[in-house]
Amino acid sequence: xxxxxxxxxxxxxxxxxxxxxxxxxxxxxxxxxxxxxxxxxxxxxxxxxxxxxxxxxxxxxxxxxxxxxxxxxxxxxxxxxxxxxxxxxxxxxxxxxxxxxxxxxxxxxxxxxx
Numbered sequence: 001x002x003x004x005x006x007x008x009x010x011x012x013x014x015x016x017x018x019x020x021x022x023x024x025x026x027x028x029x030x031x032x033x034x035x036x037x038x039x040x041x042x043x044x045x046x047x048x049x050x051x052x053x054x055x056x057x058x059x060x061x062x063x064x065x066x067x068x069x070x071x072x073x074x075x076x077x078x079x080x081x082x083x084x085x086x087x088x089x090x091x092x093x094x095x096x097x098x099x100x101x102x103x104x105x106x107x108x109x110x111x112x113x114x
Contacts, residue, residue, distance in 0.1 A: 038063040039112060046076045046084055054078075054101055057088075058108040070111040074104040 041060045047053025056076050062068035073090065075098040085091050098104070 036064050044088060046080055056095065056101065058104055060112055070108055072104050073098045074101040075099065076101065
């Protein structure tokens with residue numbers, strides 16, 4: 001190869017490496033959430049309709065970073081019916097030790113950056 005082509009390839013390599021390093025540094029500085037964050041959100045309620053129930057399970061995970069997640073149950077204001085316990089797979093006695101819905105919702109909104 002001629003010297004100009006070799007020099008050009010070396011400059012291209014160095015430029016790409018520098019670009020990679022800058023991007024890597026940005027990811028490092030951004031922390032575990034990285035530069036790309038898309039949340040998959042799942043909410044479970046204590047009844048079939050919003051008028052009769054409330055959100056008692058808040059779950060969200062970053063599509064690009066499974067360590068970036070929120071998963072918490074909340075204590076409902078009104079106890080679950082036996083049918084709701086069966087469907088949800090959680091009991092009133094398990095939810096008795098959970099934080100209130102208002103507190104969990106605040107933390108969930110902060111996590112989701114809402």
